Amino acid sequence: MLRSVVPLLLGAAAALGFDxxxxxxxxxxxxxxxxxxxxxxxxxxxxxxxLAVFQPLASLGRPAPEIDFGAIPxxxxxxxxxLMTGGLLAWWxxxxxxxxxxxxxxxxxxxxxxxxxxxxxxxLGLVIGLASWVAVIAAxxxxxxAAAALGxxxxIPSRPPPAIPWMAGLPIALRAALALSAGVVEEVFxxxxxxxxxxxxxxxxxxxxxxxxxxxxxxxxxxxxxSIVYGLxxxxxxxxxxxxxxxxxxxxxxxxxxxxxxxRQFPAGVP
Numbered sequence: 171m172l173r174s175v176v177p178l179l180l181g182a183a184a185a186l187g188f189d190x191x192x193x194x195x196x197x198x199x200x201x202x203x204x205x206x207x208x209x210x211x212x213x214x215x216x217x218x219x220x221l222a223v224f225q226p227l228a229s230l231g232r233p234a235p236e237i238d239f240g241a242i243p244x245x246x247x248x249x250x251x252x253l254m255t256g257g258l259l260a261w262w263x264x265x266x267x268x269x270x271x272x273x274x275x276x277x278x279x280x281x282x283x284x285x286x287x288x289x290x291x292x293x294l295g296l297v298i299g300l301a302s303w304v305a306v307i308a309a310x311x312x313x314x315x316a317a318a319a320l321g322x323x324x325x326i327p328s329r330p331p332p333a334i335p336w337m338a339g340l341p342i343a344l345r346a347a348l349a350l351s352a353g354v355v356e357e358v359f360x361x362x363x364x365x366x367x368x369x370x371x372x373x374x375x376x377x378x379x380x381x382x383x384x385x386x387x388x389x390x391x392x393x394x395x396x397s398i399v400y401g402l403x404x405x406x407x408x409x410x411x412x413x414x415x416x417x418x419x420x421x422x423x424x425x426x427x428x429x430x431x432x433x434r435q436f437p438a439g440v441p
Contacts, residue, residue, distance in 0.1 A: 177228055181220025184376065185212045192367040199265020199280075200273040211264035218257030219376070222250045226382035239336040247348060250380070251355040258363055281362030285409035295403070295415025302399045303420050310392045338430045345425040353418030356380075360397070361404045361413050370401040396420065 189212050192198045202208040262277045278284050285291050337345065356377070365373040374397040381393045400413040 174228060177220040177224035178216075180224040180227070181216040181218075184219045184223070185216035187372075188212075188215065188364065188368055191369075195367060197367050199262070199275060201265040201267070201269055207264045211261045214260040214264075215257050218253050222253045222257075223376050223380045226379065237332065239333065244344060247344070248351055251351045254355050254359040258359055261363070281358050282366070282404060282408070282410040283358070283362065285407070285411050288409075288411045291407060291409055291411035292415040294407070295412035296419050298399070298403055298412060299416030299419030302396060302416060303423055306392050306395050306399070306420075309395055310388075313391050314388070334429060335433055337425065338433050342426065346422060349418050349421035349425055352421050353414050353416075357400065357404075357410050357414045357417050361400055362410045365401055365404060370398070370405065374398055374401060 189198070189202075189208065193202075198208075202211065258281070259277075262280060265280075266273070266275050276284075337348075340348075360373050360377045360380075364376060374394060377397040378390050378394045381390065396417075400417060403416065404410050404413045
């Protein structure tokens, strides 16, 4: 019972902190002058954070359940991203929908999707994505070597979690769609909505927690480094187009090239 309550409590605390910080920075939408709008937006955001970010904490320390991956419908792969999109749209609707034109604020402006030249930002992001892929993989390898030298071999996964071979066997178009969905939705949510209002470190912590569901704590090293890179790029460019492109490219390389190639070295690990 307590395990199921903890994500809800953490989601509520994070949503309240987000709202207080946004108000202090003057980034609260004008619609939040009405307490009912503010309460509705904060409640919905708390639910999204509980389910999409903190829910993996409820399963920490428990044996991984047996999952029939073949029975998972394709749409369910995008469920977390759908939750994030719903939370983002609800926050914007509560803050701006129905207000006089003079107080209207576009969703694009609120989450950093306005830029003088989005194509140029995307091109820059692809370059950053390739460079960050090389740098992060190298950093993860160095951390793994250091952990092994210090006797921390048990932290280094000896084989991929069951979900990884299954994902590697998905149709190419579906894997590409997953990479694109992650690049767009996660960057809009974490770098566009959260980071300007709660800061780089807090948004990075939430981003890392959201990836605990992979059941590979060691992967959090790479996830955290990537989040910091994307956050710094967003701060530098004052737009999230470059982080979106970088995130998409990283995930596409992993899902379409690296993971299938690595799994070929484990003949029994690929379904």
